[in-house]
Amino acid sequence: MSNQVNFSEQSIEKIPLQIVANKEEGAKIIATLISDLIKEKTAQGKKTVLGLATGSSPILIYKELIRQHKEEGLSFKNVITFNLDEYYPMHPENKQSYVKFMWENLFDHIDIEPQNVHIPDGTIEIDQIEPYCTQYEEKIKSVGGIDLQLLGIGRSGHIGFNEPGSAINSTTRLVKLDPITIADAAKDFGNKEAVPTKALTMGINTILSAKRIILAAWGKNKSIILKKMLEGPVSTKVPASFLQLHTDVTVFADKDATDELSRTKAPWLYGMVNWTPKMIKRAVVWLSLKTGKPILKLTDDDYKSEGLTDLLAFYGKAYDLNIKVFSQIRDTITGWPGGKPGAHEKTRPERPEPPVKRSLIFSPHPDDDVISMGGTLLRLTDQGHDVHVAYQTSGNIAVFDDDALRFSTFAVDLLKCYNIDTPLTEEHKKLTQFLKEKKPDDIDIPFVKNIKRLIRQGEAQAACRFCNVKEENVHFLNLPFYETGLIEKKPMSEADINIVIDLLRQVKPHQIFAAGDLQDPHGTHEVCLQIILAALRKIKSEGDAWLKDCYIWLYRGAWQEWDIEDIEMAVPISPDELMRKRKAIFKHQSQKDFPVFPGEDSREFWQRAEDRNRATAKLYDKLGLTEYEAIEAFVRYPLDNEDSFLK
Incomplete structure (x- = not known):
């Protein structure tokens, strides 16, 4: 309504x-x-x-x-x-x-x-x-x-x-x-x-x-x-x-x-508020940042002077409220994104069992995994989890024509070195002619599309090798909705959903990571997320037992970050780990220096990611939590109670 x-x-x-x-x-x-x-x-x-x-x-x-x-x-x-x-x-x-x-x-x-x-x-x-x-x-x-x-x-x-x-x-x-x-x-x-x-x-x-x-x-x-x-x-x-x-x-x-x-952001400025746990956390964080005080230093007078007297009515005094919210935010921090074996505190974001989890990371484009959660990906493999990465789209439209020409020329020249004559030579000639005459809104011919797809695929494989993901655990889904050759994509279809269902049933993950970064200006992230959720709903309706023990975590990072009151798992990233993450992102050479679709942000994707990760860590620091170099943040998606997530 x-x-x-x-x-x-x-x-x-x-x-x-x-x-x-x-x-x-x-x-x-x-x-x-x-x-x-x-x-x-x-x-x-x-x-x-x-x-x-x-x-x-x-x-x-x-x-x-x-x-x-x-x-x-x-x-x-x-x-x-x-x-x-x-x-x-x-x-x-x-x-x-x-x-x-x-x-x-x-x-x-x-x-x-x-x-x-x-x-x-x-x-x-x-x-x-x-x-x-x-x-x-x-x-x-x-x-x-x-x-x-x-x-x-x-x-x-x-x-x-x-x-x-x-x-x-x-x-x-x-x-x-x-x-x-x-x-x-x-x-x-x-x-x-x-x-x-x-x-x-x-x-x-x-x-x-x-x-x-x-x-x-x-x-x-x-x-x-x-x-x-x-x-x-x-x-x-x-x-x-x-x-x-x-x-x-x-x-x-x-x-x-x-x-x-x-x-x-601050509905209490308008009048009566339904003080849900999330709204309480939002108000206390807002007050802490507005006053410039860590949460544990907020006083009754701070609440009263900023229009939050009604909130105190539920707790009696600032001291109790401060401790409650501080503890909630502190408990989001974990160095064990796959769960810490043997640790049974109920406040931890992830379960300790099984000690080795099958973690399935969905990446809308061939680089969103390392850009948005590269530090967490590295932590998961370092801690021995069975990590799978699924690249949902080919990303072929985000490759410069000159890169396609360069790779095609390399392939032809390599064959010439061994005096091998193949149909590839003729295809290369067609590619050269097409790119010479190509207009801005022309759709790439199939040979060009395939070269661009393979460029992105090779870069993703290199990043996975760097992150110690097993070769057989790297999946290229090439979802059909994306393959228009244009920025404008088709709506998701049953074919897209079924491809994801097949992978989920093959892997049977204990935890799923998916992109909740819906400010992607071309909408691919949102469609990819909806395909995953549609696949999970269908699997749920058909009673697959493994799904009952699966956590769904949503990450952001390339275009936006979660609000502090939404974060349910915060994975600290050390300076060394941040550098490793950067090197993983650098494996995507076609997106380096200046990507085809940079959006309105002139920074490179690795810079955006690091700045956001550092900003999240700085925010935790301002609230009075431990100071970290950077933090990657996640929100758990409740498949059994989706309406609560939307609210």
């Missing part, structure tokens, strides 16, 4: 916010608001003027509108639309054009009159842009203005393509795209270099002139910018913050998108 948040001048959030369970629910609510408006205006004999957005956020909204048109008779005959923006230059037939996007995702499936569709023209000559933009504004005014404007929000804070620095009085115009926007668009264009650096967009003033505004924000990667928009000041640095000045705007966000909001 959705959760309508009360909005007042005293609220930390300066724009009305409606939190929904997931984007599917949010899309249905927004689509219904749009359809209700269309029906109301049609009944009055009036046309409905909609401002529309592109990108991932509105796709499900458009699907629901299409469904209502086909199944419930919703008509768009009296609807006029104006789209927010378009890349420049951009031909409407290009697959990345917003013209193509809108027709494929909405207009082709409804009964809208083509003459009522307006999308900025990316083919306008540069010297005609100014009069064209003026005409676009006049067309909006000539139909009475926009009744409802639909928006998404970019990580740069843009609405439309109004990037940081956009003025409140701006109208439709040509703009320069922010580097963050270009990085995010790279997945659609193949690489950053292929993304247009400019765009045509409605201005801030044009958007604010709409009678009603709805903004949709889905996913964790929107959480930081959503906080700035809702809680921060009105500023050109965050163009979406100008929405605070509108009298009829609502933000719809799923739970993941609200992760960074004060209501999530």
Whole structure:
């Protein structure tokens, strides 16, 4: 169910916010608001003027509108639309054009009159842009203005393509795209270099002139910018913050998108709180960091001065509460991620028996294992556990073309050294010609894909050898959903799930490690996790006995880290072990120096991982725990009680 948040001048959030369970629910609510408006205006004999957005956020909204048109008779005959923006230059037939996007995702499936569709023209000559933009504004005014404007929000804070620095009085115009926007668009264009650096967009003033505004924000990667928009000041640095000045705007966000909001981080600032053990831990950690005091030094006055008096009512005094939370965090620390044989303290994260465990580490890409939990992997093999590593995808699209050419040339030259003539020579010629003529959005030919797959596979094997994983324990699953040759992947299928089921039943692990790092910008981590969970649910439903004694641990590290109150196992990493982890990551040479898909973070993956591991250790230190060089953190996934994990 959705959760309508009360909005007042005293609220930390300066724009009305409606939190929904997931984007599917949010899309249905927004689509219904749009359809209700269309029906109301049609009944009055009036046309409905909609401002529309592109990108991932509105796709499900458009699907629901299409469904209502086909199944419930919703008509768009009296609807006029104006789209927010378009890349420049951009031909409407290009697959990345917003013209193509809108027709494929909405207009082709409804009964809208083509003459009522307006999308900025990316083919306008540069010297005609100014009069064209003026005409676009006049067309909006000539139909009475926009009744409802639909928006998404970019990580740069843009609405439309109004990037940081956009003025409140701006109208439709040509703009320069922010580097963050270009990085995010790279997945659609193949690489950053292929993304247009400019765009045509409605201005801030044009958007604010709409009678009603709805903004949709889905996913964790929107959480930081959503906080700035809702809680921060009105500023050109965050163009979406100008929405605070509108009298009829609502933000719809799923739970993941609200992760960074004060209501999530510190809900006690809003009023009554359900003091669950997790919420208590969150509050005490928050107080410790806010006051700069270790947990055991917090006083009753600290709790009272920061609005946490209600929490003391459950414990009577800070002393008892401090010890309880401190002990909970201390008990997450273990140097034995596979369990310490002979140690039977119930507070340890892992069981002591069996003393030698079968540990199955799932790695979405061929390097996530060592990047995110390389120190723990090394600790498991050092302590004699039977470690298996399963690489879920080939990772072939993340290899530079030049590397593929270099390896192909090496193979051909090696054969020439021994006067061996094989069909490989002809394939190499085809590869050379293809790469010479390849365009940014071309899909690699099979020979190129295979070379890139083998490059990633060889690097993963080298890293496993370095970590003392047995050769027969290294599994390359090459899940089918990934093999599109594009950044855009297929949904998970039964074939993907069955491959994972077969491996799980082959290994019968005592513990599973999987990536819970869902801020991977291309979504592969999330799909890989859902495939694992779907496989486990099916195995559970069929009564496999081994699953009852299996712990499922989720790791992060490449893109984000767990919040301290979520961590259930913290594995300390010494300086020497951190260096060993770094060397394991370095085995992935194709990802070294500058990977194909670096995201918005300019650091190399080993640097990101080390910085996050050190930051976690520093956090434990600040809270008054033992000081370590670095820590890798894990959360246990409760397959028997998944709803509790989601909460």
